Amino acid sequence: MKSLTAVSCGILLWAACHFPAPSPPPDPAAELVERGRQIFFNETFAGNGRTCGTCHPAENNFTIDPVFIASLPKNDPLFVAEFSPPLKANFENPRLMREFGLILENLDGFGDLANRFTMRGVPHTLGLRISVVSSNGPRTGWSGDGAPGDGSLRSFATGAVIQHFTKTLDRIPGVDFRLPTAEELDALEAFQLSLGRQNELTLPLQLKGTVAKRGQDLFLSPTVGKCFRCHGNAGANVPNPIGGRSGNLNFNTGVEDLPDLPQDLTGELAPPDDGFGTPGDGTFNTPSLVEAADTGPFFHNNAIETIEGAVAFFNGAAFNSSPSGQAVGGIILDGTQVVEIAAFLRVINTLENIRQSIDLLEPVAQKTASTVDQIRRSIGQAAQETQDGIRVLSGGGLHPQAVRHLEEALKQIQRAEHGILFRGQQALEAIKQLEKARAELLETS
Amino acid sequence: MIKNWTVITVLAILLATHAEGIAQKTTELYIPFGQSPGLSGKHTLVGKIVQVNPSNNTITMADAAGTHSASIAPGTRIYLDRSKAGLPNSQGLLTDCKAGDPVEVKFVDNERGKPAEWVKVQKAR
Numbered sequence: 001m002k003s004l005t006a007v008s009c010g011i012l013l014w015a016a017c018h019f020p021a022p023s024p025p026p027d028p029a030a031e032l033v034e035r036g037r038q039i040f041f042n043e044t045f046a047g048n049g050r051t052c053g054t055c056h057p058a059e060n061n062f063t064i065d066p067v068f069i070a071s072l073p074k075n076d077p078l079f080v081a082e083f084s085p086p087l088k089a090n091f092e093n094p095r096l097m098r099e100f101g102l103i104l105e106n107l108d109g110f111g112d113l114a115n116r117f118t119m120r121g122v123p124h125t126l127g128l129r130i131s132v133v134s135s136n137g138p139r140t141g142w143s144g145d146g147a148p149g150d151g152s153l154r155s156f157a158t159g160a161v162i163q164h165f166t167k168t169l170d171r172i173p174g175v176d177f178r179l180p181t182a183e184e185l186d187a188l189e190a191f192q193l194s195l196g197r198q199n200e201l202t203l204p205l206q207l208k209g210t211v212a213k214r215g216q217d218l219f220l221s222p223t224v225g226k227c228f229r230c231h232g233n234a235g236a237n238v239p240n241p242i243g244g245r246s247g248n249l250n251f252n253t254g255v256e257d258l259p260d261l262p263q264d265l266t267g268e269l270a271p272p273d274d275g276f277g278t279p280g281d282g283t284f285n286t287p288s289l290v291e292a293a294d295t296g297p298f299f300h301n302n303a304i305e306t307i308e309g310a311v312a313f314f315n316g317a318a319f320n321s322s323p324s325g326q327a328v329g330g331i332i333l334d335g336t337q338v339v340e341i342a343a344f345l346r347v348i349n350t351l352e353n354i355r356q357s358i359d360l361l362e363p364v365a366q367k368t369a370s371t372v373d374q375i376r377r378s379i380g381q382a383a384q385e386t387q388d389g390i391r392v393l394s395g396g397g398l399h400p401q402a403v404r405h406l407e408e409a410l411k412q413i414q415r416a417e418h419g420i421l422f423r424g425q426q427a428l429e430a431i432k433q434l435e436k437a438r439a440e441l442l443e444t445s
Numbered sequence: 446m447i448k449n450w451t452v453i454t455v456l457a458i459l460l461a462t463h464a465e466g467i468a469q470k471t472t473e474l475y476i477p478f479g480q481s482p483g484l485s486g487k488h489t490l491v492g493k494i495v496q497v498n499p500s501n502n503t504i505t506m507a508d509a510a511g512t513h514s515a516s517i518a519p520g521t522r523i524y525l526d527r528s529k530a531g532l533p534n535s536q537g538l539l540t541d542c543k544a545g546d547p548v549e550v551k552f553v554d555n556e557r558g559k560p561a562e563w564v565k566v567q568k569a570r
Contacts, residue, residue, distance in 0.1 A: 144467065
Protein backbone atom coordinates (compact mmCIF):
# COMPACT_ATOMS: atom_id res chain seq x y z
CA MET A 1 0.00 0.00 0.00
CA LYS A 2 2.79 2.30 1.01
CA SER A 3 4.68 1.58 -2.20
CA LEU A 4 1.52 2.13 -4.29
CA THR A 5 1.09 5.57 -2.73
CA ALA A 6 4.73 6.32 -3.47
CA VAL A 7 4.31 5.22 -7.10
CA SER A 8 1.15 7.33 -7.48
CA CYS A 9 2.87 10.37 -5.98
CA GLY A 10 5.81 9.76 -8.29
CA ILE A 11 3.57 9.62 -11.36
CA LEU A 12 1.74 12.78 -10.31
CA LEU A 13 5.03 14.60 -9.66
CA TRP A 14 6.41 13.44 -13.02
CA ALA A 15 3.27 14.57 -14.82
CA ALA A 16 3.32 17.95 -13.10
CA CYS A 17 6.92 18.52 -14.12
CA HIS A 18 6.71 16.97 -17.56
CA PHE A 19 3.58 18.53 -18.94
CA PRO A 20 3.31 22.26 -19.46
CA ALA A 21 0.69 24.46 -17.89
CA PRO A 22 -2.69 24.67 -19.72
CA SER A 23 -2.29 26.23 -23.15
CA PRO A 24 -3.13 29.91 -23.59
CA PRO A 25 -5.84 30.81 -26.13
CA PRO A 26 -4.79 30.38 -29.79
CA ASP A 27 -2.68 33.22 -31.16
CA PRO A 28 -3.13 33.45 -34.98
CA ALA A 29 0.25 35.12 -35.47
CA ALA A 30 2.03 32.45 -33.42
CA GLU A 31 0.14 29.72 -35.26
CA LEU A 32 1.25 31.14 -38.62
CA VAL A 33 4.86 31.18 -37.41
CA GLU A 34 4.53 27.58 -36.22
CA ARG A 35 3.01 26.56 -39.55
CA GLY A 36 5.92 28.30 -41.28
CA ARG A 37 8.39 26.44 -39.07
CA GLN A 38 6.85 23.12 -40.02
CA ILE A 39 7.06 23.98 -43.73
CA PHE A 40 10.60 25.37 -43.41
CA PHE A 41 11.98 22.19 -41.87
CA ASN A 42 9.75 19.45 -43.27
CA GLU A 43 8.34 20.44 -46.66
CA THR A 44 10.25 19.14 -49.68
CA PHE A 45 7.83 20.61 -52.23
CA ALA A 46 7.82 17.27 -54.05
CA GLY A 47 11.39 17.89 -55.09
CA ASN A 48 14.76 16.24 -54.53
CA GLY A 49 14.34 15.85 -50.77
CA ARG A 50 15.77 19.16 -49.65
CA THR A 51 13.86 21.47 -47.33
CA CYS A 52 14.62 25.09 -46.48
CA GLY A 53 16.23 23.70 -43.32
CA THR A 54 18.70 21.65 -45.37
CA CYS A 55 20.76 24.78 -45.97
CA HIS A 56 19.36 26.81 -43.07
CA PRO A 57 19.44 24.35 -40.12
CA ALA A 58 18.32 25.71 -36.76
CA GLU A 59 21.13 23.85 -35.01
CA ASN A 60 23.76 25.80 -36.95
CA ASN A 61 22.39 29.33 -36.81
CA PHE A 62 20.31 28.78 -39.94
CA THR A 63 23.37 28.51 -42.16
CA ILE A 64 25.91 25.87 -43.15
CA ASP A 65 29.70 25.83 -43.06
CA PRO A 66 32.30 23.15 -43.84
CA VAL A 67 32.41 21.88 -40.24
CA PHE A 68 28.65 21.41 -40.11
CA ILE A 69 28.62 19.89 -43.59
CA ALA A 70 31.25 17.37 -42.49
CA SER A 71 28.93 16.23 -39.69
CA LEU A 72 26.13 15.24 -42.10
CA PRO A 73 25.53 11.69 -43.33
CA LYS A 74 26.36 10.86 -46.95
CA ASN A 75 22.69 10.57 -47.86
CA ASP A 76 21.76 14.01 -46.54
CA PRO A 77 19.75 15.82 -49.24
CA LEU A 78 22.34 18.60 -49.20
CA PHE A 79 24.53 16.14 -51.12
CA VAL A 80 21.84 15.22 -53.64
CA ALA A 81 24.24 16.00 -56.50
CA GLU A 82 26.46 13.18 -55.24
CA PHE A 83 23.82 10.46 -55.40
CA SER A 84 21.04 11.56 -57.76
CA PRO A 85 22.10 10.88 -61.39
CA PRO A 86 19.99 13.67 -63.00
CA LEU A 87 21.72 16.20 -60.73
CA LYS A 88 25.25 14.82 -61.06
CA ALA A 89 26.44 17.62 -63.35
CA ASN A 90 25.80 21.36 -63.22
CA PHE A 91 23.62 21.34 -60.11
CA GLU A 92 26.25 21.69 -57.38
CA ASN A 93 30.02 21.43 -57.10
CA PRO A 94 30.46 18.81 -54.33
CA ARG A 95 34.11 19.68 -53.76
CA LEU A 96 33.45 23.39 -53.28
CA MET A 97 30.42 22.57 -51.15
CA ARG A 98 32.33 20.29 -48.79
CA GLU A 99 35.53 22.33 -48.66
CA PHE A 100 34.11 25.85 -48.47
CA GLY A 101 30.36 25.52 -47.89
CA LEU A 102 29.55 26.96 -51.31
CA ILE A 103 26.25 26.46 -53.15
CA LEU A 104 25.77 26.79 -56.90
CA GLU A 105 23.42 29.54 -58.11
CA ASN A 106 22.35 30.31 -61.69
CA LEU A 107 21.75 33.97 -61.01
CA ASP A 108 22.41 35.17 -64.54
CA GLY A 109 20.26 32.60 -66.26
CA PHE A 110 19.86 28.89 -66.87
CA GLY A 111 20.96 28.97 -70.49
CA ASP A 112 24.52 27.69 -70.06
CA LEU A 113 24.55 25.56 -66.94
CA ALA A 114 28.12 24.34 -67.39
CA ASN A 115 29.70 27.77 -67.52
CA ARG A 116 27.29 30.39 -66.27
CA PHE A 117 26.83 30.19 -62.50
CA THR A 118 28.19 31.56 -59.27
CA MET A 119 29.31 29.85 -56.08
CA ARG A 120 27.91 31.46 -52.93
CA GLY A 121 27.83 30.81 -49.21
CA VAL A 122 24.51 30.36 -47.41
CA PRO A 123 23.42 33.49 -45.55
CA HIS A 124 21.77 32.90 -42.17
CA THR A 125 18.14 33.92 -41.80
CA LEU A 126 18.42 35.68 -38.44
CA GLY A 127 17.23 39.24 -37.88
CA LEU A 128 15.50 39.47 -41.26
CA ARG A 129 12.85 41.76 -39.80
CA ILE A 130 15.48 44.48 -39.53
CA SER A 131 17.74 43.69 -42.46
CA VAL A 132 15.58 43.44 -45.57
CA VAL A 133 13.90 46.84 -45.94
CA SER A 134 15.46 49.56 -48.09
CA SER A 135 14.30 52.68 -49.88
CA ASN A 136 14.64 50.67 -53.10
CA GLY A 137 12.37 47.92 -51.85
CA PRO A 138 13.17 44.68 -50.08
CA ARG A 139 16.68 43.25 -50.33
CA THR A 140 17.02 39.50 -50.12
CA GLY A 141 19.95 37.13 -50.57
CA TRP A 142 23.61 38.06 -50.97
CA SER A 143 23.06 40.53 -53.81
CA GLY A 144 19.71 41.88 -52.64
CA ASP A 145 17.84 40.52 -55.67
CA GLY A 146 17.38 36.96 -54.47
CA ALA A 147 13.60 36.72 -54.69
CA PRO A 148 11.53 36.35 -57.88
CA GLY A 149 8.08 37.87 -58.40
CA ASP A 150 7.88 41.11 -56.47
CA GLY A 151 11.34 40.63 -54.95
CA SER A 152 10.01 40.34 -51.40
CA LEU A 153 11.07 37.98 -48.63
CA ARG A 154 7.66 36.32 -49.02
CA SER A 155 8.51 35.43 -52.62
CA PHE A 156 12.00 34.16 -51.84
CA ALA A 157 10.99 30.54 -51.28
CA THR A 158 9.58 30.27 -54.82
CA GLY A 159 12.97 31.00 -56.35
CA ALA A 160 14.75 28.78 -53.84
CA VAL A 161 12.55 25.80 -54.73
CA ILE A 162 13.24 26.28 -58.45
CA GLN A 163 16.99 26.64 -57.94
CA HIS A 164 17.70 24.14 -55.17
CA PHE A 165 14.82 21.66 -54.81
CA THR A 166 14.45 20.36 -58.36
CA LYS A 167 14.67 16.66 -59.21
CA THR A 168 16.11 17.32 -62.67
CA LEU A 169 17.66 20.24 -64.49
CA ASP A 170 14.54 20.56 -66.68
CA ARG A 171 12.97 22.27 -63.68
CA ILE A 172 9.40 21.53 -64.73
CA PRO A 173 6.88 22.81 -62.17
CA GLY A 174 4.52 20.03 -61.21
CA VAL A 175 7.03 17.38 -62.33
CA ASP A 176 10.38 18.22 -60.74
CA PHE A 177 8.91 20.15 -57.81
CA ARG A 178 5.79 21.97 -56.83
CA LEU A 179 5.85 25.67 -56.04
CA PRO A 180 4.78 26.96 -52.61
CA THR A 181 1.17 28.06 -52.36
CA ALA A 182 0.23 31.60 -51.32
CA GLU A 183 -0.63 30.30 -47.83
CA GLU A 184 2.73 28.54 -47.56
CA LEU A 185 4.56 31.69 -48.63
CA ASP A 186 2.70 33.67 -45.95
CA ALA A 187 3.66 31.14 -43.28
CA LEU A 188 7.28 30.89 -44.41
CA GLU A 189 7.61 34.66 -44.35
CA ALA A 190 6.12 34.86 -40.84
CA PHE A 191 8.49 32.16 -39.58
CA GLN A 192 11.57 33.77 -41.10
CA LEU A 193 10.65 37.17 -39.72
CA SER A 194 10.33 35.63 -36.25
CA LEU A 195 13.94 34.46 -36.19
CA GLY A 196 16.63 36.28 -34.26
CA ARG A 197 16.64 39.95 -33.40
CA GLN A 198 13.50 41.99 -33.81
CA ASN A 199 15.17 45.30 -32.94
CA GLU A 200 18.39 47.13 -33.70
CA LEU A 201 21.03 47.61 -31.03
CA THR A 202 21.65 51.17 -29.88
CA LEU A 203 25.36 51.89 -29.96
CA PRO A 204 27.49 52.73 -28.11
CA LEU A 205 27.00 50.01 -25.52
CA GLN A 206 28.51 50.35 -22.06
CA LEU A 207 31.01 47.56 -22.59
CA LYS A 208 33.31 46.39 -19.80
CA GLY A 209 36.14 44.73 -21.71
CA THR A 210 39.06 47.00 -22.58
CA VAL A 211 39.71 45.49 -26.00
CA ALA A 212 36.06 45.25 -27.08
CA LYS A 213 35.38 48.76 -25.80
CA ARG A 214 38.24 50.11 -27.92
CA GLY A 215 36.92 48.04 -30.82
CA GLN A 216 33.55 49.75 -30.47
CA ASP A 217 35.21 53.18 -30.51
CA LEU A 218 37.06 52.26 -33.68
CA PHE A 219 33.90 50.79 -35.22
CA LEU A 220 32.09 54.07 -34.62
CA SER A 221 35.01 56.31 -35.55
CA PRO A 222 34.31 58.43 -38.67
CA THR A 223 38.06 58.64 -39.34
CA VAL A 224 39.48 55.21 -38.43
CA GLY A 225 37.18 52.20 -38.62
CA LYS A 226 34.27 53.90 -40.39
CA CYS A 227 32.35 50.61 -40.09
CA PHE A 228 29.16 52.30 -38.90
CA ARG A 229 28.79 54.09 -42.24
CA CYS A 230 27.33 50.95 -43.81
CA HIS A 231 26.56 48.97 -40.65
CA GLY A 232 24.50 51.38 -38.52
CA ASN A 233 24.33 50.03 -34.96
CA ALA A 234 26.34 47.05 -36.23
CA GLY A 235 23.32 45.97 -38.25
CA ALA A 236 22.66 45.83 -41.97
CA ASN A 237 21.35 49.34 -42.54
CA VAL A 238 22.98 52.67 -43.32
CA PRO A 239 22.37 55.11 -40.47
CA ASN A 240 21.91 58.14 -42.73
CA PRO A 241 20.50 58.34 -46.25
CA ILE A 242 23.14 58.03 -48.99
CA GLY A 243 22.04 59.94 -52.09
CA GLY A 244 18.42 59.65 -51.01
CA ARG A 245 18.76 55.93 -50.35
CA SER A 246 18.41 54.38 -46.93
CA GLY A 247 17.90 51.10 -45.13
CA ASN A 248 19.64 47.95 -46.32
CA LEU A 249 21.79 48.92 -49.30
CA ASN A 250 24.13 47.30 -51.80
CA PHE A 251 27.82 48.16 -52.17
CA ASN A 252 30.77 47.02 -54.20
CA THR A 253 33.43 46.40 -51.58
CA GLY A 254 35.85 44.55 -53.84
CA VAL A 255 35.51 41.08 -52.30
CA GLU A 256 35.56 39.60 -55.80
CA ASP A 257 38.95 41.25 -56.37
CA LEU A 258 40.69 39.43 -53.53
CA PRO A 259 43.85 37.93 -55.03
CA ASP A 260 43.63 34.43 -53.54
CA LEU A 261 39.97 33.47 -53.32
CA PRO A 262 39.90 29.94 -51.86
CA GLN A 263 37.50 28.62 -54.52
CA ASP A 264 39.85 29.81 -57.28
CA LEU A 265 42.85 28.08 -55.70
CA THR A 266 41.21 24.67 -56.17
CA GLY A 267 41.32 24.86 -59.95
CA GLU A 268 37.56 24.19 -60.05
CA LEU A 269 35.52 26.39 -62.37
CA ALA A 270 34.15 29.24 -60.26
CA PRO A 271 33.15 32.14 -62.52
CA PRO A 272 33.28 35.67 -61.10
CA ASP A 273 30.15 36.78 -59.27
CA ASP A 274 28.81 40.05 -60.66
CA GLY A 275 26.35 40.61 -57.82
CA PHE A 276 23.14 42.58 -58.15
CA GLY A 277 21.14 42.39 -61.39
CA THR A 278 21.61 40.65 -64.73
CA PRO A 279 24.21 41.48 -65.86
CA GLY A 280 25.38 42.41 -62.39
CA ASP A 281 26.70 45.75 -61.23
CA GLY A 282 29.25 44.23 -58.84
CA THR A 283 27.38 45.21 -55.69
CA PHE A 284 26.32 43.02 -52.80
CA ASN A 285 23.89 43.39 -49.95
CA THR A 286 25.11 44.63 -46.55
CA PRO A 287 24.89 41.85 -43.93
CA SER A 288 24.20 42.47 -40.28
CA LEU A 289 27.28 42.23 -38.05
CA VAL A 290 25.61 41.43 -34.73
CA GLU A 291 25.14 37.83 -35.87
CA ALA A 292 28.45 37.64 -37.74
CA ALA A 293 30.92 36.07 -35.31
CA ASP A 294 29.09 32.74 -35.05
CA THR A 295 27.91 32.53 -38.67
CA GLY A 296 31.13 32.51 -40.67
CA PRO A 297 32.73 31.98 -43.15
CA PHE A 298 32.34 35.54 -44.33
CA PHE A 299 31.22 37.43 -47.43
CA HIS A 300 29.05 36.16 -50.29
CA ASN A 301 31.68 33.67 -51.43
CA ASN A 302 32.82 32.45 -48.00
CA ALA A 303 36.20 33.98 -48.86
CA ILE A 304 37.38 34.42 -45.26
CA GLU A 305 37.03 31.99 -42.38
CA THR A 306 37.59 34.14 -39.28
CA ILE A 307 35.99 37.32 -38.00
CA GLU A 308 39.48 38.84 -37.56
CA GLY A 309 40.21 38.05 -41.20
CA ALA A 310 36.90 39.61 -42.23
CA VAL A 311 37.78 42.87 -40.45
CA ALA A 312 41.29 42.79 -41.90
CA PHE A 313 39.78 42.56 -45.39
CA PHE A 314 38.80 46.23 -45.11
CA ASN A 315 42.46 47.04 -44.58
CA GLY A 316 43.56 45.56 -47.87
CA ALA A 317 43.96 46.68 -51.46
CA ALA A 318 40.83 44.87 -52.68
CA PHE A 319 38.58 46.99 -50.46
CA ASN A 320 40.57 50.21 -50.59
CA SER A 321 40.58 50.34 -54.38
CA SER A 322 36.89 49.35 -54.63
CA PRO A 323 34.10 51.91 -55.21
CA SER A 324 33.08 51.63 -51.55
CA GLY A 325 36.65 51.92 -50.30
CA GLN A 326 37.12 55.02 -52.40
CA ALA A 327 33.81 56.47 -51.22
CA VAL A 328 34.81 56.27 -47.56
CA GLY A 329 38.32 57.54 -48.23
CA GLY A 330 39.95 54.18 -47.51
CA ILE A 331 40.42 52.32 -44.26
CA ILE A 332 43.79 51.73 -42.59
CA LEU A 333 43.91 49.67 -39.41
CA ASP A 334 46.89 48.15 -37.68
CA GLY A 335 46.97 44.65 -36.24
CA THR A 336 45.74 45.59 -32.77
CA GLN A 337 42.88 47.62 -34.22
CA VAL A 338 41.76 44.72 -36.40
CA VAL A 339 41.65 42.47 -33.33
CA GLU A 340 39.87 45.15 -31.29
CA ILE A 341 37.06 45.60 -33.81
CA ALA A 342 36.76 41.82 -34.08
CA ALA A 343 36.61 41.60 -30.26
CA PHE A 344 33.74 44.09 -30.29
CA LEU A 345 31.93 41.97 -32.87
CA ARG A 346 32.55 38.85 -30.79
CA VAL A 347 31.11 40.51 -27.70
CA ILE A 348 27.95 41.83 -29.37
CA ASN A 349 27.43 38.40 -30.94
CA THR A 350 27.70 36.81 -27.50
CA LEU A 351 25.26 39.34 -26.05
CA GLU A 352 22.82 38.27 -28.75
CA ASN A 353 23.49 34.58 -27.92
CA ILE A 354 22.68 35.36 -24.28
CA ARG A 355 19.54 37.32 -25.17
CA GLN A 356 18.27 34.50 -27.34
CA SER A 357 19.10 31.81 -24.77
CA ILE A 358 17.20 33.68 -22.06
CA ASP A 359 14.25 34.26 -24.39
CA LEU A 360 14.15 30.54 -25.15
CA LEU A 361 14.49 29.42 -21.55
CA GLU A 362 12.00 31.80 -19.94
CA PRO A 363 8.87 29.91 -21.09
CA VAL A 364 10.48 26.71 -19.81
CA ALA A 365 11.34 28.27 -16.44
CA GLN A 366 7.91 29.84 -16.11
CA LYS A 367 6.18 26.71 -17.45
CA THR A 368 4.32 28.70 -20.10
CA ALA A 369 5.65 26.74 -23.08
CA SER A 370 2.64 25.34 -24.89
CA THR A 371 3.84 21.87 -25.95
CA VAL A 372 6.42 19.29 -24.93
CA ASP A 373 7.90 19.62 -28.42
CA GLN A 374 8.27 23.37 -27.93
CA ILE A 375 10.00 22.81 -24.58
CA ARG A 376 12.49 20.37 -26.11
CA ARG A 377 13.13 22.66 -29.06
CA SER A 378 13.64 25.73 -26.90
CA ILE A 379 16.05 23.96 -24.58
CA GLY A 380 18.00 22.48 -27.48
CA GLN A 381 18.28 25.82 -29.21
CA ALA A 382 19.25 27.59 -25.98
CA ALA A 383 22.06 25.05 -25.60
CA GLN A 384 23.25 25.85 -29.13
CA GLU A 385 23.16 29.58 -28.50
CA THR A 386 25.04 29.24 -25.24
CA GLN A 387 27.66 27.01 -26.85
CA ASP A 388 28.06 29.62 -29.59
CA GLY A 389 28.63 32.31 -26.96
CA ILE A 390 31.34 30.19 -25.32
CA ARG A 391 33.00 29.48 -28.68
CA VAL A 392 32.84 33.09 -29.83
CA LEU A 393 34.34 34.56 -26.66
CA SER A 394 36.94 31.80 -26.20
CA GLY A 395 37.98 32.07 -29.85
CA GLY A 396 39.04 35.66 -29.19
CA GLY A 397 40.52 35.00 -25.74
CA LEU A 398 37.88 37.31 -24.30
CA HIS A 399 36.10 37.53 -20.93
CA PRO A 400 37.13 34.22 -19.30
CA GLN A 401 34.85 34.85 -16.34
CA ALA A 402 31.86 35.30 -18.64
CA VAL A 403 32.85 32.05 -20.37
CA ARG A 404 32.76 30.27 -16.99
CA HIS A 405 29.22 31.53 -16.38
CA LEU A 406 28.18 30.45 -19.85
CA GLU A 407 29.68 27.01 -19.24
CA GLU A 408 27.74 26.74 -16.00
CA ALA A 409 24.58 27.86 -17.81
CA LEU A 410 25.21 25.21 -20.44
CA LYS A 411 25.50 22.50 -17.77
CA GLN A 412 22.11 23.51 -16.37
CA ILE A 413 20.57 23.62 -19.85
CA GLN A 414 21.93 20.16 -20.63
CA ARG A 415 20.51 18.83 -17.36
CA ALA A 416 17.15 20.32 -18.32
CA GLU A 417 17.53 18.76 -21.77
CA HIS A 418 18.04 15.26 -20.40
CA GLY A 419 16.02 15.41 -17.20
CA ILE A 420 12.35 15.88 -16.54
CA LEU A 421 11.74 16.46 -12.85
CA PHE A 422 13.56 19.74 -12.25
CA ARG A 423 13.50 21.22 -15.73
CA GLY A 424 11.93 24.53 -14.71
CA GLN A 425 14.39 25.04 -11.88
CA GLN A 426 17.33 24.15 -14.11
CA ALA A 427 16.16 26.61 -16.75
CA LEU A 428 15.91 29.27 -14.05
CA GLU A 429 19.45 28.52 -12.84
CA ALA A 430 20.71 28.69 -16.41
CA ILE A 431 19.07 32.09 -16.86
CA LYS A 432 20.81 33.35 -13.71
CA GLN A 433 24.19 32.21 -15.06
CA LEU A 434 23.46 33.80 -18.43
CA GLU A 435 22.63 37.06 -16.70
CA LYS A 436 25.89 36.86 -14.78
CA ALA A 437 27.75 36.31 -18.04
CA ARG A 438 26.02 39.34 -19.53
CA ALA A 439 26.99 41.41 -16.48
CA GLU A 440 30.63 40.52 -17.21
CA LEU A 441 30.34 42.00 -20.69
CA LEU A 442 28.11 44.97 -20.11
CA GLU A 443 27.73 47.63 -17.42
CA THR A 444 24.28 47.17 -15.92
CA SER A 445 22.47 50.08 -14.35
CA MET B 446 12.80 70.36 -34.71
CA ILE B 447 11.10 71.29 -38.01
CA LYS B 448 14.26 70.16 -39.82
CA ASN B 449 14.04 66.75 -38.12
CA TRP B 450 10.43 66.34 -39.14
CA THR B 451 11.28 67.34 -42.71
CA VAL B 452 13.99 64.68 -42.84
CA ILE B 453 11.63 62.07 -41.40
CA THR B 454 8.89 63.03 -43.87
CA VAL B 455 11.27 62.88 -46.85
CA LEU B 456 12.52 59.48 -45.68
CA ALA B 457 8.98 58.21 -45.23
CA ILE B 458 8.06 59.35 -48.75
CA LEU B 459 11.18 57.73 -50.17
CA LEU B 460 10.43 54.47 -48.43
CA ALA B 461 6.79 54.57 -49.49
CA THR B 462 7.40 55.43 -53.13
CA HIS B 463 10.09 52.83 -53.72
CA ALA B 464 8.28 49.90 -52.23
CA GLU B 465 8.82 47.40 -55.03
CA GLY B 466 11.83 45.17 -54.67
CA ILE B 467 14.36 44.37 -57.32
CA ALA B 468 13.34 40.87 -58.21
CA GLN B 469 15.53 38.06 -59.34
CA LYS B 470 14.73 37.58 -63.01
CA THR B 471 16.18 34.22 -63.86
CA THR B 472 13.78 31.90 -62.07
CA GLU B 473 10.74 33.72 -63.49
CA LEU B 474 11.06 31.44 -66.52
CA TYR B 475 10.08 28.44 -64.40
CA ILE B 476 7.16 30.04 -62.59
CA PRO B 477 3.92 28.95 -64.27
CA PHE B 478 1.54 31.37 -65.91
CA GLY B 479 -0.41 33.37 -63.29
CA GLN B 480 1.65 32.24 -60.31
CA SER B 481 4.42 34.81 -59.98
CA PRO B 482 4.44 35.62 -56.25
CA GLY B 483 3.37 39.14 -55.37
CA LEU B 484 2.91 40.02 -59.05
CA SER B 485 0.30 37.82 -60.72
CA GLY B 486 -3.17 39.24 -60.43
CA LYS B 487 -1.77 42.30 -58.67
CA HIS B 488 0.71 43.94 -60.99
CA THR B 489 0.38 41.85 -64.13
CA LEU B 490 -2.33 41.61 -66.77
CA VAL B 491 -3.65 38.11 -67.30
CA GLY B 492 -5.79 37.28 -70.31
CA LYS B 493 -5.64 35.94 -73.86
CA ILE B 494 -3.75 37.13 -76.89
CA VAL B 495 -6.06 38.78 -79.41
CA GLN B 496 -3.50 39.84 -81.94
CA VAL B 497 0.26 39.81 -82.46
CA ASN B 498 1.70 42.68 -84.47
CA PRO B 499 5.28 41.93 -85.49
CA SER B 500 5.48 45.12 -87.57
CA ASN B 501 5.25 47.38 -84.54
CA ASN B 502 6.30 44.81 -81.92
CA THR B 503 3.09 44.79 -79.93
CA ILE B 504 0.73 42.26 -78.52
CA THR B 505 -2.92 42.98 -78.05
CA MET B 506 -4.51 41.02 -75.26
CA ALA B 507 -7.94 40.88 -73.71
CA ASP B 508 -9.01 40.36 -70.12
CA ALA B 509 -12.27 40.93 -68.29
CA ALA B 510 -11.62 44.69 -68.27
CA GLY B 511 -11.17 44.95 -72.03
CA THR B 512 -8.29 44.94 -74.49
CA HIS B 513 -4.77 46.15 -73.78
CA SER B 514 -1.68 46.65 -75.86
CA ALA B 515 1.79 45.71 -74.69
CA SER B 516 4.86 46.83 -76.55
CA ILE B 517 7.72 44.38 -76.86
CA ALA B 518 11.09 46.08 -76.45
CA PRO B 519 14.50 44.48 -77.19
CA GLY B 520 14.87 43.75 -73.47
CA THR B 521 11.43 42.14 -73.07
CA ARG B 522 11.68 38.47 -72.16
CA ILE B 523 9.13 36.12 -73.63
CA TYR B 524 8.58 32.97 -71.60
CA LEU B 525 6.84 29.94 -73.03
CA ASP B 526 5.16 28.10 -70.16
CA ARG B 527 4.69 24.46 -71.08
CA SER B 528 4.48 23.16 -67.53
CA LYS B 529 0.81 22.27 -67.89
CA ALA B 530 1.87 19.73 -70.49
CA GLY B 531 4.69 18.49 -68.26
CA LEU B 532 7.30 19.96 -70.61
CA PRO B 533 10.21 22.29 -69.82
CA ASN B 534 9.57 26.02 -70.07
CA SER B 535 11.75 28.00 -72.42
CA GLN B 536 12.49 31.48 -73.67
CA GLY B 537 10.62 32.39 -76.84
CA LEU B 538 10.20 35.01 -79.50
CA LEU B 539 7.33 37.24 -80.50
CA THR B 540 6.63 34.80 -83.33
CA ASP B 541 5.89 32.10 -80.75
CA CYS B 542 2.98 34.14 -79.43
CA LYS B 543 -0.29 33.21 -81.12
CA ALA B 544 -3.80 34.63 -80.97
CA GLY B 545 -5.81 32.66 -78.41
CA ASP B 546 -2.82 31.80 -76.21
CA PRO B 547 -3.31 32.55 -72.51
CA VAL B 548 -0.91 35.38 -71.71
CA GLU B 549 0.42 37.26 -68.70
CA VAL B 550 2.20 40.59 -69.10
CA LYS B 551 4.36 42.44 -66.60
CA PHE B 552 5.25 45.98 -67.56
CA VAL B 553 8.52 47.71 -66.69
CA ASP B 554 8.11 49.35 -63.26
CA ASN B 555 4.52 48.04 -63.33
CA GLU B 556 3.56 51.02 -65.49
CA ARG B 557 1.24 50.30 -68.42
CA GLY B 558 2.76 53.12 -70.49
CA LYS B 559 6.14 51.38 -70.46
CA PRO B 560 7.16 48.35 -72.52
CA ALA B 561 6.58 44.85 -71.23
CA GLU B 562 9.32 43.57 -68.92
CA TRP B 563 8.20 40.04 -69.61
CA VAL B 564 5.43 38.22 -71.39
CA LYS B 565 4.46 34.73 -70.29
CA VAL B 566 2.56 32.65 -72.78
CA GLN B 567 0.93 29.39 -71.78
CA LYS B 568 1.39 26.65 -74.31
CA ALA B 569 -0.49 23.37 -74.46
CA ARG B 570 2.61 21.58 -75.81
